[in-house]
Amino acid sequence: MANNTDNKVVNIMFCGIGGQGILTASEIAALAAVYDGYHAKKSEVHGMAQRGGSVESHVRFAKQVASPLVETEKADFLVPFHEGEHERMFHYLSKNGVDLFKDLLEADEKLTDKKFINTFMLGRLSKHLNISEESWLKALEKGFKGKFIEQNKRIFLEAAGK
Secondary structure: OEOOOOOOOEEEEEEEEOOOOHHHHHHHHHHHHHHOOOEEEEEEEEOOHHHOOEEEEEEEEEOOOOOOOOOOOOEEEEEEOOHHHHHHHHHHEEEEEEEOHHHHHHHHHHOOOHHHHHHHHHHHHHOOEOOOHHHHHHHHHHHHOOOOHHHHHHHHHHHOOO
16 A cells, blocks of 8 residues: 555556547545645646557645646556557556556456446555545546446455455
C-alpha cells in the first residue's frame, strides 16, 4: 500500500489507445482519492483517440498536489491497457515503481468482454493504494454513471482480491 501520511505524492500513469476507457479509469482513480480525503490532480493527452490513437492520463494525489503531470521516471504505478502503449510509456516508471503489465495480460486471458479491462486494472491498482473500498465503489458508480455498474463492481472486487 502506498502510504500517504508523509504527504508523498502518488504518481499514476494510465496508457492505452482510444476506446479502451483510459480517461474513465483515470477519472475514477482520481475520484476515489478525493473521496478518501486526498487532493488529486489529473491530466490527459489524447491524439486521435477515436481512431485507436495513443491515450495517456496522469493522476497524482496526496495531502497537497501542485502539478497534474507525472515526470519521466517518477511514476509509482504504470497502468497499461495496451501492450504497445506499455512499451512507449515505460520510461515514466520509477526504478521502484509498480508495473501492472502482467495484470493486463491476466485481464486479456480472464475477461471475455474486453470493455471491462479498465475496471479489472483499477481493481488491481487498488491493491497498492491506501484508498478505502468504499471510496473506490463510490467512484465507480459516479465514473460509470450507472452503466453496467453491478458487473463493474463485481469485476473490480474480484480483481482487487475481495
